[in-house]
Amino acid sequence: MSLGATVRRLFGPLEAPVTDLYRAFFVDLGWQVRQVRHWAPEAGSILEIGCGEGAVCERLAAEFRNHGMSEVAEDEERLDVALALILVRHPGLLREVEKSCAARFSFTRETEPLPGFIDSPVALNPSFRNVYGVFPADLNPWEAEFATLLDNDPEGTVLWWHRNPVRKKHSVAIVRPDGGRFFPDFIVGVKGRTVARDGILLIETKHATNTLDSLIKTVVEHKEYGKALMIHWKDWQDEKRRTAMTVRYDPRTDKNVLDAVFRCGAMPSY
Numbered sequence: 001m002s003l004g005a006t007v008r009r010l011f012g013p014l015e016a017p018v019t020d021l022y023r024a025f026f027v028d029l030g031w032q033v034r035q036v037r038h039w040a041p042e043a044g045s046i047l048e049i050g051c052g053e054g055a056v057c058e059r060l061a062a063e064f065r066n067h068g069m070s071e072v073a074e075d076e077e078r079l080d081v082a083l084a085l086i087l088v089r090h091p092g093l094l095r096e097v098e099k100s101c102a103a104r105f106s107f108t109r110e111t112e113p114l115p116g117f118i119d120s121p122v123a124l125n126p127s128f129r130n131v132y133g134v135f136p137a138d139l140n141p142w143e144a145e146f147a148t149l150l151d152n153d154p155e156g157t158v159l160w161w162h163r164n165p166v167r168k169k170h171s172v173a174i175v176r177p178d179g180g181r182f183f184p185d186f187i188v189g190v191k192g193r194t195v196a197r198d199g200i201l202l203i204e205t206k207h208a209t210n211t212l213d214s215l216i217k218t219v220v221e222h223k224e225y226g227k228a229l230m231i232h233w234k235d236w237q238d239e240k241r242r243t244a245m246t247v248r249y250d251p252r253t254d255k256n257v258l259d260a261v262f263r264c265g266a267m268p269s270y
Helices: 003-026 029-039 055-066 076-089 093-105 141-151 212-219 264-269
Strands: 158-163 186-190 200-205 229-235 242-250 255-261
Touching: 055 076, 141 158, 141 186, 141 200, 141 229, 186 264, 212 229, 212 242, 212 255, 229 255
Parallel strands: 200 229
Antiparallel strands: 158 186, 186 200, 229 242, 242 255
């Protein structure tokens, strides 16, 4: 009898909660998945995680039984092959599972109110739509260029924008699958946006769009504000210009792809 079957027999109906408790203390499957992907980002064959029978294989076995294929459900080797084939054919599946688990067990809470003013040792450039009426001093060149794009919105879709600081009591964060927090660069009030609380859209600007960090940031969701819109500045080789492009995650390839030219007027639908 295999180890997994022995444990199930010993604990009976208590096996599931005991196993969950063990995993909660000693095993971080999400970290294992991300680490393997970091070591071998171009791997396209079989990804195997675990040490024998696990919760995923047990769930897969139950599906085979429900479909009258008990001979597969009772064969550990055939189950392993079936799971490997699923992961190969659906490379973005693990990331989607991570996202849904993070959303299921996360919760929201109100931040502290924004400070009444910005304290800066140097004079700041004025802004039409920033909540403080100025461009913050800590914007990098990409962020500053995008903030200017928001500030100059000719259609009036941008009601206001705010530079979201990192790890402040008044910051807005999204929970990552590993339990950490992601602080999008901008919080924007959008006229006519009805798919999120208070018409708010979270925005993240990124230079490298297919790092592990970027892939995670395109799929995680805030419970009330939804996914953060990722923006990439595309440089054109033949002209001295660049364009702000929206980025979306493609689960078929498990990659981020440039989607469309960013327009302030389209923000209600993002």
